[in-house]
Structure formats: C-alpha cells, structure tokens
Amino acid sequence: xxxxxPDWIPTAAARFIAAQEARLASLSLDELDRELHLLVAAQERxxxxxxxxxxxxxxxxxxxxxxxxxxxxxxxPNLGHPGAKYNKGMxxxxxxxxxxxxxxxxxxxxxxxxxxxxxGSLANLYAFMATCRPGDAxxxxxxxxxxxxxxxxxxxxxxxxLKVHEVPFDAARMDVDADALREAARRIRPRLIIVAxxxxxxxYNLRAVRGIAxxxxxHVLYDAAHMGGLIAxxxxxxxxxxxxxxxxxxTYKSFGGPPSGIVLTNEAELAxxxxxxxxxGLTANFDLGRTSAMIVAVLDLLAHGRAYAAAxxxxxxxxxxAMDRAGIAVFRPAARDxxxxxxxxxxxxxxxxxxxxxxxxxxxANILFTSIGLPLPSVDGDANGIRIGTxxxxxxxxxxxxxxxxxxxxxxxxxxxxxxxxxxxxVIAFRRRFxxxxxxxx
Ligand SMILES: *Cc1c(COP(=O)(O)O)cnc(C)c1O
Numbered sequence: 001x002x003x004x005x006p007d008w009i010p011t012a013a014a015r016f017i018a019a020q021e022a023r024l025a026s027l028s029l030d031e032l033d034r035e036l037h038l039l040v041a042a043q044e045r046x047x048x049x050x051x052x053x054x055x056x057x058x059x060x061x062x063x064x065x066x067x068x069x070x071x072x073x074x075x076x077p078n079l080g081h082p083g084a085k086y087n088k089g090m091x092x093x094x095x096x097x098x099x100x101x102x103x104x105x106x107x108x109x110x111x112x113x114x115x116x117x118x119x120g121s122l123a124n125l126y127a128f129m130a131t132c133r134p135g136d137a138x139x140x141x142x143x144x145x146x147x148x149x150x151x152x153x154x155x156x157x158x159x160x161x162l163k164v165h166e167v168p169f170d171a172a173r174m175d176v177d178a179d180a181l182r183e184a185a186r187r188i189r190p191r192l193i194i195v196a197x198x199x200x201x202x203x204y205n206l207r208a209v210r211g212i213a214x215x216x217x218x219h220v221l222y223d224a225a226h227m228g229g230l231i232a233x234x235x236x237x238x239x240x241x242x243x244x245x246x247x248x249x250x251t252y253k254s255f256g257g258p259p260s261g262i263v264l265t266n267e268a269e270l271a272x273x274x275x276x277x278x279x280x281g282l283t284a285n286f287d288l289g290r291t292s293a294m295i296v297a298v299l300d301l302l303a304h305g306r307a308y309a310a311a312x313x314x315x316x317x318x319x320x321x322a323m324d325r326a327g328i329a330v331f332r333p334a335a336r337d338x339x340x341x342x343x344x345x346x347x348x349x350x351x352x353x354x355x356x357x358x359x360x361x362x363x364x365a366n367i368l369f370t371s372i373g374l375p376l377p378s379v380d381g382d383a384n385g386i387r388i389g390t391x392x393x394x395x396x397x398x399x400x401x402x403x404x405x406x407x408x409x410x411x412x413x414x415x416x417x418x419x420x421x422x423x424x425x426x427v428i429a430f431r432r433r434f435x436x437x438x439x440x441x442x
Pocket of ligand 1 (some may be wrong): 057119120121122123147148150196197198199223224226249250251260261
C-alpha cells in the first residue's frame with residue numbers, strides 16, 4: 001500500500017513517490033492521459049529496444065499474445081466448469097478454457113492443470129493449501145540456494161501459517177544434500193518439501209527427494225517459476241516424471257507468455273482440491289484475455305520449445321565462458337565442471353561491491369542484471385551474487401557467437417571500471433541489430 005506519507009516504506013521510495021505525486025497532481029486529465037501513454041512507450045523502448053536484458057525473470061512476449069490481452073473477453077466473468085457455467089452467453093469462451101487446459105497438459109505431459117491462477121506466487125499458495133494445514137511444517141530452499149520469498153515466512157507460506165525449515169543444500173554441487181535432508185526430514189516431519197527457487201543452474205536430485213518424502217508421507221512441490229520454458233522444451237529435468245507431486249510455474253519468465261500462474265499434477269486427489277481452491281476458493285472471474293494469450297504462448301512452445309530451450313542453454317554456457325575470459329567473476333560450483341546447465345548464469349558479486357550495487361551501476365549502461373544470494377561469503381550490506389538469464393536475449397535472436405560482445409560490454413563496466421554512460425551508446429547500437437522475436441509462431 002502506498003498513500004500519503006506512509007512510514008513503513010524505504011526512504012528512497014517515499015521521496016520518489018512524493019516527488020512524482022507533486023509533478024502529476026497538477027496535470028489535467030488530458031495531460032495525465034498523454035503522460036500515461038508516454039510512460040508506457042518510453043518503458044517499452046528502454047527495455048524492449050535499447051537494453052541487453054539479462055534479468056532472469058522476464059521475457060519478451062509474442063505480440064499476438066499481447067494483442068489478445070486487450071480483448072474485451074478479459075472483462076467477462078466465466079464462473080464454473082466449461083460446459084456448466086453460471087454466467088450466460090459464454091459459449092465461445094468456455095471452449096478457450098478447454099483448449100488451454102488440453103495444450104498445457106500436452107506440453108508438460110501432465111494429467112491435470114489448474115490455470116485459473118493469477119501468478120506464480122498464487123500458484124504456490126494453491127499448492128500449500130492443497131497439501132498443508134496452517135501450523136504444518138514445510139521445507140524449502142534457503143536464500144543462499146535462491147529460495148523464493150513465497151516459500152518462506154514473509155511470503156505465502158508464512159501468511160498461510162506454515163512453519164518453514166531449510167532444505168539442506170550441497171553448495172559444491174548446487175543441489176539438495178539428500179543425506180542431510182533425510183535426517184532433517186525424519187526429525188521435522190514436514191508435510192511438504194519444496195524443490196527449486198529463483199536460480200537453477202543444474203537439475204536437482206528430485207528422485208532422492210521423492211524417496212525421502214515417501215518415507216515420511218510428505219508431498220513434493222517443484223517450483224518451476226523460472227524453468228517452465230526449458231522444462232516444456234525438454235531441455236531440463238521433468239519434475240512430474242521424476243517424482244514431484246505438484247509443479248507450479250510463472251508464465252512470463254522462460255515460458256514466454258503473459259503474467260499468470262499454473263499448477264500441474266498427475267494426482268487426481270490433489271487436482272480435485274486445486275479445482276476447489278481455484279473456484280469457488282480464490283478466484284471468481286479470471287482473465288480470459290490472459291487465457292487466450294496463454295494459448296498463443298503454449299502453441300509457440302509446442303512448435304519451437306525444443307529449439308528455444310536448447311538455444312537458451314547454449315547462450316548461457318557461452319556467455320559464462322566469455323565473461324570468464326573477459327575477467328568477470330563467474331560463479332562455478334566447486335564440484336561441477338560447468339558454469340551452468342540452464343539459462344541461468346551466476347556471478348560472484350564481491351569484486352563489484354555487491355549484487356545490488358553492481359546491478360545499479362551496470363543499469364546505467366542499459367545492461368540489466370539482478371542480485372541473488374549465493375553460497376559464498378556475505379558482502380556487507382548487499383547481496384553476494386548476481387543472477388543472469390539468457391531467455392530474453394535468445395528470443396531476440398542472439399546466438400553463442402554474439403556472447404563475446406555482450407561479455408566485453410559488461411566487462412567495460414565491471415572490470416575496466418569505465419563510466420557506464422559511455423558504454424550505453426555501444427549497448428544501444430549492439431541491441432539495434434536484434435529487432436525480430438524468434439521461436440514464436442508468426
Ligand atoms: C518469480 C518466482 C515466483 C513468483 O512468480 P510470480 O508469477 O512473479 O508471482 C515464485 N517462485 C519462484 C521460484 C520465482 O522465481
């Protein structure tokens with residue numbers, strides 16, 4: 001919540017909001033309308049056209065999906081199951097639901113999907129509600145293993161009243177420490193064990209986690225918020241086949257669709273609970289424009305997902321190698337012989353004063369990074385890691401042969417300490433060469 005002078009938000013945010021409100025308050029309705037469109041256009045130009053967007057949790061959507069988001073269909077309530085709707089006059093829309101469900105199940109080789117979910121965060125809440133009662137214990141990845149806030153006390157898990165314990169993590173392999181997990185799980189008796197978080201460099205030992213969960217009667221949730229597109233493309237682990245009872249996802253990250261959430265399972269009992277959680281539980285209307293846009297994204301993945309997922313990984317591996325050659329501190333887990341087997345690359349942020357400071361500095365060169373927690377010594381007052389994702393640059397058609405140029409541009413800021421404002425024109429010039437979205441159907 002923001003409003004007039006709230007005292008619970010950061011000082012920088014309070015100052016920004018006050019200054020913006022002072023500027024906007026004096027504008028007429030027409031001027032505000034103009035300002036609205038200027039802001040959207042400027043934002044699109046900056047990120048879609050002039051930045052090298054290496055932010056891991058985003059993507060450039062298919063414009064045909066974007067157009068469907070604008071349909072009036074999104075404002076039409078559509079309650080209940082297709083074929084048995086409460087609302088009248090929705091005979092066409094209910095066929096869209098059937099189509100999306102069928103295509104998502106085909107894409108992920110799953111028996112059941114719940115797509116009436118507002119976001120990946122809400123998908124996790126659905127999964128918690130389907131498997132746990134308030135007061136139950138769960139286990140989730142810690143911050144150093146890139147666990148997500150929704151898995152923790154501050155997020156959906158805590159708001160639902162769950163007690164969260166850490167999944168023991170083998171930092172040398174960036175994987176679950178299965179022996180320590182077995183010991184801890186026998187002691188803690190969690191109802192749910194969550195695998196994966198906001199950075200997944202390598203697949204996790206899900207079969208071992210499932211074996212441990214079976215011993216104590218717990219469910220396993222794989223959070224595929226970041227990995228949806230790669231899982232769909234068959235280039236990363238297949239969570240449901242490897243033992244996860246539930247897989248949740250965000251649909252605007254590697255998945256490449258509109259912002260939404262999904263929950264998948266092969267278990268009828270969980271599916272029935274999820275159905276009731278979605279309706280009449282936590283949604284009344286859901287946005288059919290988004291349902292339609294999702295269909296475009298799923299068709300893209302069914303047609304081009306395999307090539308796209310492989311290209312994301314090839315770019316990440318080459319970008320990591322090129323950054324390493326350029327003198328950037330690329331993180332490589334001690335017991336692995338690769339920097340990454342996914343679209344993600346991690347950097348040790350200590351040489352750059354911390355992940356947030358480095359991301360803020362290189363932002364001025366129009367290169368977009370974010371901070372992340374890594375299993376490395378902490379950095380005073382900042383995150384100790386930087387996280388990079390190649391899914392968007394891959395959709396813009398960049399290839400392994402382009403990665404040395406990106407590494408060199410980043411190294412000018414991070415290693416040579418050049419003024420980022422002087423690097424920015426070169427980033428924009430580089431970016432101008434990539435204007436076409438790839439791996440989407442025309
Ligand atoms: C991004 C993310 C989410 C939240 O997804 P939203 O769709 O943004 O709500 C959940 N879990 C993980 C691991 C994430 O990285």
